[in-house]
Amino acid sequence: MATALPPLNWFRAFEAAARHLSFTAAADEIGMTQSAVSQQIKALETKLGVPLFERKARGLALTDDGRRLLPQVDAALDTLVTATRSFIPDQPKKLLTVSVSVSVLQWVIGPTLPAFRVAHPDIALRFIGAIWPDEFSRSLADVIISFGSRKQAGPNAALLGSGKLIALAPSQMDTPWDTIPVIDTVGISGGWSKWRTATGISCADPSIYVDSYGAALDLSSNGNGLCLVNETLARHAVQSGSVVPVSPITIDANEAYFVETNPASQDAETFRKWLESTVGDGE
Known part of the structure; x- marks a missing residue:
């Protein structure tokens, strides 16, 4: 059986960090957080069984193994860029x-x-x-x-629309709130308990879980249950009539x-x- 290769993202993180000798600069370049770059490089080091960087107080330095790996990773990434360039159609000038x-x-x-x-x-x-x-x-x-x-957005980013959550129900579901299935978004600060406290409305515990507010809203608009989503996302869905607000009360979100x-x-x-x-x- 062929040995499983580490994910390509690990090599991208390593190459960028090696070029900048900084996890933070590498993260800015490839669109990740500093902790994600650090974790991916640590995973690559574990997979290869050798340290690739010396972590110093004032930055990074490549180890002998890191210096030996870097030119090979550079060459491999260049080969991938060259191989894919011919498949990418010409882009408009603007x-x-x-x-x-x-x-x-x-x-x-x-x-x-x-x-x-x-x-x-x-x-x-x-x-x-x-x-x-x-x-x-x-x-x-x-x-x-x-x-x-x-904090994740950074100092140069501006809030887009609302920073609040609103609960929505399918417009065709005419049953008591506490009997309707509840959709929750995992990986995001939980809000259903806070919403219950703020509104005084009882509802079931979540029984459907998704990974984004958009997916929760899509399921709710198709009749699958209550969702708690960012107020900005809800506007078109409410205007189109696919969902209705459970309550006009909104709650603050951390994201x-x-x-x-x-x-x-x-x-x-x-x-x-x-x-x-x-x-x-x-x-």
Whole structure:
């Protein structure tokens, strides 16, 4: 049986950290958190059975094994870039790349994008979808619409829309709230108990679990149960009539959606202003 290779992301993290001699700089380049880069390199070291870096108080230094591995990883990554380049179609000269939460793409941008395209037909768009903070391609994007905490978003990102959660129910489900299935979003600060306290409304314990607010909203709009999602995502779904608010009361969330743009790109600024106008002023 062939030996299983480590994931490609581990090698990307190693190459970037080796080039910068910094986990933080590597994280900024490849769109991950510093802790994620550190964990991936630690996993690669464990897999290979050797240390690749010396962790020093003022930075990193490659070990002998790290110096031996680096040129081979460089060559392999260059080969992959060359091999894939011929498959990538020519891009238009004016292309705006948007790294975006898939939930925002589905529930905020998707329903309103035709209006942007009519107003700005000269701007071609490429969307790179992501869910968790480590997945956002910061080095590639002109606009970054990320999900996470204020700290994860960074000092240059602005809150997009609302930082509150609202409970929604399928519009066709006319039964008592406490008998309807409840959908919960895992990996995010729990809110159902706080919502029950704030509203005084009883509901069942969660029995369906998903990994994003967008997925929870999609399930709820298709009649699967109550969901508790970011208020900004809910607006189009409520307006279209696929879901209805269980209560007008909202609760604060520890995570929200944030937008950041490349200051050198006028098109990025145009897209940001349009997007913020579609979601209103948030809180």
